[in-house]
Amino acid sequence: MSRVVVVHETGGPEVLRLEERPTPTPRAGEVVVRNEAVGLNFIDVYQRTGLYKMPLPMTPGGEGAGVVIAVGAGVTGLSEGDRVLYAGDGAYADEVAVNAARVTALPRSVPTDLAATLVTKGTTAQYLLFDTWAVKPGDTILVHAASGGTGTLLVQWGAALGATVIALAGSDDKVARARANGAAHAFNSREEGWPARVREATGGRGVDVVYDGVGQATFEGSLDTLRPRGLMVSFGNASGPVTGVALSMLQSRGSLYLTRPTGGSYVGSRELFQRSIGAVLEALETGKIRPTIDQRFGLADVQQAHRALEARQTTGATVLTP
Template sequence: MTKAVIVRQLGGPEVLSYEDWPLASPGPGEVALRQTAIGLNFVDTYQRSGLYPVQLPFVAGNEGAGIITALGEGVTGLKVGDRVAYQGHVGAYATERIASADRMVPVPDGIDDRIAAAIMLKGLTAYYLLFKTWALAKGETILWHAAAGGTGLIATQWARALGATVIGTAGSDEKVALAKAHGCHHVINYNSEDFAVRVRELTGGRGVDVVYDGVGKTTFEKSLDCLRPRGLMVSFGNASGVVSIPDITLLSRKGSLYVTRPTGTHYLGKREDLLEGAGKLFEAVLDGAIKVEIGRTFPLSEAADAHRALEGRETTGSVVLIP
């Protein structure tokens, strides 16, 4: 048995139940992990609520780090005692778990388990958005919403290191200051300023090359007004609700714009792509281009409180659950 946070019915944070959960032996192509740290992400709340369907009941969570305790048949390239981390693999909110070996990424010396758990999903999201969805080039200008969040703090530092001009948004003076300290050249408090007007001012009327938006419904249409002609709108999250475009001619009227809705499944599904991205991420952390901000930690048993804090916009940086 393992201790785990279970979702037996869909709903709010109150449906998260900390209880005993059966633990099998690893099958072919699997490993057993003793988990040491678990990352908290908005996708966890989407699965809990039913926005992203997962068959009930399930162990919540999609990101973690730990130590391999057993290998299933046919596993190569890993051994008992290895420190590994993973992302995009539901079942993370547990003290021990079984996981697919091909999703495990060895963690290099110099990166501790809490940092590894805090950056795998958010950092690899930043990786594919900045390197694959749009290959960000020196001299380009981007707008990143929720720049003081876990993904935002990683991505804005990385974008600046790549030579981009980085404009961020945040919802309080405290978050504005945090985003400025982590890569943004300019930060707009969207509760006191019209971010579209301010972006036009900052870019001399041109607009930005790319908008990265994990907020969703409340920021989407105004974000289109921030783009230069033929710019790219990257909608990668739904924190405020799901985006819809009832009239696609809106994109032509606002500048022959492009829109994409990427997911890690399609960018990191192959092991070679996962390892390439993780390698670049770990390198950026080790050389100081990315400084990881762990805003809060919660015991795993208090996962419901962690969800409330995340959805209430009470967190900055990454949040980590400790088994």
């Protein structure tokens, strides 16, 4: 038997229930992974609350790492006993069946628990920095929630690419952390006037691109920091979804561009996923990114983990350990 976190109805953290289910059997093209760690992401909250519609009952979680314990028909390149990371639905469990196309063998140098945090956050940072906007030396980028899991990687990797990184974070401690990770300028987003402070840091020019995973609370302020024809990348809804966008908001601020990227468009195929996660692992091994696990919760403590994430009490990455 395998322990599984199940959501029967959408709602608060209390709807996350730990149940026992039969250990999965792989279908053709799948492997079963015994999790050693599962990464926690805000998209898990969106699914739990119903912001992102999922068939119920459902098991949250989209990334993890562990050991292959069973291999389905037609799978090549993976064997029982392999250490792997993966992207796949239903990761909040002791064991999970995963599409083998979204499984990657782990280098010996990469700890399994750290690998579990790199799939969603790492590939998101990769496609945002290389594909949504190809960051190059001399660019100035603004990163919201800069001490969170994805924000930390955006700051570190953006700086490694030669960009001037301006960071926003929700406390003075988190601001200091962003500076330590390579931000040239960092400000407290809970203080009024942060858009003006960001523009001042650019000499009044404005930033080339904004990476905003916060959503509703920061959307208009983010637009105010952009240079003419700059790009607003709204990639998350931590404060609620952005609604009521008028095109005149982009026109009046200098013919701005706006995009809402999702992983399905950037890493949805086997080839795109393997390319992206390969770049993430290379960045890890060369020191361009230096992720940390700052919170650990047992699978049985998943409700507590979600409460901490929603209360903005976390920094870096968070893992669940079966």
